[in-house]
Ligand SMILES: Nc1nc2c(c(=O)[nH]1)N[C@H]1C(S)=C(S)[C@@H](COP(=O)(O)O)O[C@H]1N2
């Protein structure tokens with residue numbers, strides 16, 4: 256049998272071309288998976304929309320706002336069918352929120368694990384405008400025994416081990432949702448949500464790994480039992496070997512991490528004052544401290560800069576004197592206010608999530 260590969264549809268091609276033009280590091284064109292170049296994270300609090308990383312499991316669905324609807328069903332008193340105008344009329348909010356893929360820095364695992372080999376650019380921050388999820392659910396009025404809420408995207412496709420195509424769907428428990436600050440979003444960085452980021456509506460769950468922030472949202476279903484969808488139970492779970500047993504746990508909040516944005520890998524600098532800059536974030540708590548070291552010298556605390564937006568990327572910098580010429584390593588380790596800090600090595604797990612180990616950048620000094 257000859258496999259016939261159809262040419263990608265124009266909207267897939269267009270999104271791919273946009274990623275290439277913006278200088279994203281494209282891991283896969285169809286479905287589009289592309290990471291933000293580290294230099295595009297520097298400087299501002301917000302990543303420009305062009306540079307925002309893209310992580311898709313399936314092709315981008317071609318949704319037309321004229322017939323797009325959001326339905327709310329299941330354990331509710333009032334089933335809802337909302338169009339975009341209904342949502343525009345509701346109270347809106349704009350929040351600065353960082354999304355990070357749970358697979359960010361997967362390339363660091365040894366032995367290697369399958370999946371997109373993300374470096375450190377599967378993370379970006381944007382200003383998201385939309386309606387508090389709680390307001391939508393208040394309209395529908397949950398009835399007991401509501402337990403979990405499933406968010407269904409319009410995209411679908413094939414996955415390993417399943418005969419039928421499946422939708423992208425994820426759930427949150429009522430406890431996880433309470434005070435989560437989740438928004439259903441229709442604008443990104445003060446412009447309509449682009450197609451590759453979930454047009455016309457997506458969920459944004461602050462502090463959680465990106466998988467929770469379902470794009471192309473069309474259905475919200477309230478369940479009285481735990482949800483067992485593919486992306487809930489077969490993927491996006493850590494599996495740890497503990498006392499000879501495998502224990503699994505879902506990926507949840509973004510693990511604490513610092514990224515060095517300057518100097519870049521392999522850069523050549525003159526001896527003297529070296530300026531080291533970067534970003535840090537944690538889904539669990541605000542950043543308490545970023546420590547930096549050059550070679551084997553003592554760790555020094557960097558200055559935390561800018562406004563500490565709770566779900567933003569916190570900028571930091573340190574100027575330090577280096578007088579010995581040659582090759583040197585720079586490392587940065589972030590700690591958050593819960594006391595969680597980055598490990599030296601990524602905690603290996605078969606699907607390759609949460610690789611928040613300390614980054615090492617090698618430079619040359621003349
Ligand atoms: N419908 C849908 N939502 C989705 C995904 C997807 O493939 N389909 N990918 C998820 C994952 S794993 C991540 S990391 C984020 C990425 O959001 P972005 O592409 O806007 O950066 O979207 C999440 N929401």
Ligand SMILES: [Mo]
Pocket residue numbers: 310355356357358464465466
């Ligand atoms: Mo992700």
